[in-house]
Amino acid sequence: GAVVSQHPSWVICKSGTSVKIECRSLDFQATTMFWYRQFPKQSLMLMATSNEGSKATYEQGVEKDKFLINHASLTLSTLTVTSAHPEDSSFYICSARDQDRGLIMGNQPQHFGDGTRLSIL
C-alpha cells in the first residue's frame, strides 16, 4: 500500500528555533500534499495545501511567513516552523494524495504520515 514517511517523529527545542519537518511519499508521486496541525484532544485542522512546483495554499489564519512550505519534488514536501514559540507546540501531520491511482479508482485517497510531535520550551 501507499506509504508516507514523516520525519522527525519528535522534536523538542528552545523557543526561537526554526524546525523543519519532512514528508515523503515513498512509492507514489504526489503533486499535492497537505499539512495539518492537531492540538491535544482536538481534531485535525488543515494548515496548507502544498503543490509541487508552485506556492502553497494556506488556510485562513495560518501565517505564511511563520510556516514555510516547500514542495520541490513529486515525493517531498517540507514544513519549516520559523522562530518557534511554545504556542506552536502541537502534533503536525502531513498527507499525500495519490492522484493518479485515485483518479482511476475514483476516490483520490490521502495517505497520512505518522506525525511529528513538536514541543517548544
Add this chain to the structure above:
Amino acid sequence: ELKVEQNPLFLSMQEGKNYTIYCNYSTTSDRLYWYRQDPGKSLESLFVLLSNGAVKQEGRLMASLDTKARLSTLHITAAVHDLSATYFCAVVKGALGGAQKLVFGQGTRLTINP
C-alpha cells in the same frame, strides 16, 4: 462553508454492546472517510464512502452514507477493548481531480470497558 459534526464526542461503553457514531455535514460532497486514531499516533484509514446508500464493513465496524440526509454512521457491533480509539469522519470539499481538501469532524473518543 463546509462543517462536519460528529455525535457523540465521547462514548464509554462495555464490551459486547453495540453503538453508533453519527457524522453530519453541511454541504454536498462526493466522498466521506472514516479514520481511527490511537493516542499519540497518526490516522489509520478505515472506510471511504463514495455514493448514496454505500455501506462498508470491516470486522465489527460498519459504515454507511446517506447523501440526501448528509449523514454517515459508523456502527460498532459487539465492541471489544481493542476498538478503543478516537474516530474521525472527514468530508471532501472540492471536485474530483481539482483542488480538494478534507474537512474533519471533531472526533469521537471511544472507550470500551471490559
